Structures are given as C-alpha cells and as structure tokens.
Amino acid sequence: MEHIQLQLHEIELLQCMYPSKDEFRIQDVTVLADMYQYVNGEVDTPPRNLAFTVQFVLERECGGNLVFHVDAFFPIDYPKCRPVLSVKCGQLLREQNKELNRDLREYVCTLENGEICMINVLQWFQDYGLKYTQKTEYTNMDETTAKGKINAAKYIFSRYVIHSHHIYGKDKRRNILEWAGELSLSGFCLPGKPGCICVEGLRADCEEFWSRTRLLNWRKITLRHQEEFQVEGEAEIEKLRCFSKFEEMNFDPHTCHGGRENIMNKGKFYQFLVAHACQHIFSYFFNIEGQISKQEV
Helix, strand or coil: CHHHHHHHHHHHHHHHHCCCCCCEEECCHHHHHHHHHHHCCCCCCCCCCEEEEEEEEEECCCCCEEEEEEEEEECCCCCCCCCEEEEEECCCCHHHHHHHHHHHHHHHHCCCCCCCCHHHHHHHHHHHHHHHHCCCCCCCCCHHHHHHHHHHCEEEEEEEEEEECCECCHHHHHHHHHHHHHCCCEEEEECECCEEEEEEEEHHHHHHHHHHHCCCCCCCEEEEEEEEEEEECHHHHHHHCCCCCEEECCCCCEEECCCCEEECCHHHHHHHHHHCCCHHHHHHHHCCCCCCCHHHC
C-alpha cells in the first residue's frame, strides 16, 4: 500500500505544478479514484496501473516555443521499479525525438529506485530540452530537405516475436495498441493464454516498444525471436512488412478452468500467419511446427 500512497503524493504535486487540463491529464480518472479507495481501506483489490500526460512549453531565444508531451505509465510497484516514459515534440525532427527519448531513458536509469522521480524528470527537460534544437547536420536545411536526407540513410528493419504467459488486462492491451501506433509499427497482439505479440518496423522503434512493454506487470514475458534486415529508405521497409497495420486479433477463443482462461484456436491463428507470409514465427510462440489440416484448407 505504501507505493500507492507515494504515487498519489506525486500526482498531487504534479496537479499543483500543472493545474490546467491542457498541462496535466490522467488517461483514466477512475484509476485515480480506485487508488484513493484502496489506500483508505474502502476496497481490498489493488488498483490498475496509472497513466497520464504532462504538457509543458519551453521558449527559445531565437523565437518560437517547443511544446513537449510526456507520457508516463506507473507500473503497479512504482516507485520500487522505474516508470515507463516517452516524450514527443512536434517541432523536432524524427531523429531528434528519438535522441531525446534515448537520453531520457538513460537519465531515468540513473535515478534511485524507491524514490518518486517525475519532478526530477520534468526538471531534466527544463534543463536540457532546448539542446535538441541546436544545430546538427540537419538543422541547417529546411525540414523537407532534412527529412529527405534522414529517409535516404540506411535503416535496419526488425521483426520482434514476443511471448507472454497471458494477456488479459484492458490497460495492457490499450498501451500495446497505442505504443505500436505511436512508433509506426505493424503486426498484431493476440490476447488470451498465451499472449502473442509481433511487431515490425525500424529496429530502434521495435527496441523502444519492447523496452516499454517488458516493464509492465507480467507473470512472464520473453522476446522469443527477432529478425533484422539492413535496407535503404522507407520504401524498402514497407516491402518487408508482412502486416499493413498493427491490430488486436481474436481467433475464436474458448474458455476453460471455469471460464478463467481464454484459449485461442491455434489452427485459425496459423492460417492467419500463412495469409501474411510469416507462418515461420508460429513455432516461436508455441515451440511446435504449424500446419493446416485438410478441413481448414
């Protein structure tokens, strides 16, 4: 219960610092109400994970403002474990945003576990946020030319196959969908038991998705397999994708053990993979080779 009390204390501080709804927004306010009920002893069920967004503005000496959106996700044991954080700034180029997020993760890793950290994180942005607009090899060009140069660089396309003991929670499923969309990843999430996730896109984006996802509360989750291909330009990346978008799938699950578990139809799942020319990843989810029966053809 102590960690929930610390989370509430930190949220109250943030609400005082950012009183406007545009500055501070909790994704699901019912989670906050559940947290108060839990610490007050009104309910025995631990609350769900808390997620929120902080928006703040930094002024540049050369004119114009930078608007940052920091998305934060508190694992249920935070601050015993670190929060999952990501930041976006529409005025920065894609590569600058990536560098900002990479430096943010490195900074968070230097903080002590067991201590609330969002105030320190936001101060870090105040101190260093403007440096990501300083001149680089891209900032001497107009934005269209800069993006063209970035897109012409060599990329590494990746496909990650992630296996979980199970995926049931609505919060987890929502975060998986939102993070995949934010990172321009395609693939699928298959809830139930086991839980199956496949993401594909730029390696840096797959790595970011995995780093966020693995920090959620899992009974067990593993990166079973990853594939990598060096390519030039985003056009080649699109050709390597097996999926056109990221979506949550459902293959006629049936319940067992008194309705507590949803078990998928593995045959239909394998058919789905065959249709997308990636049936080879089936074995990484189940440690067996898939095949289509005569009745399914």
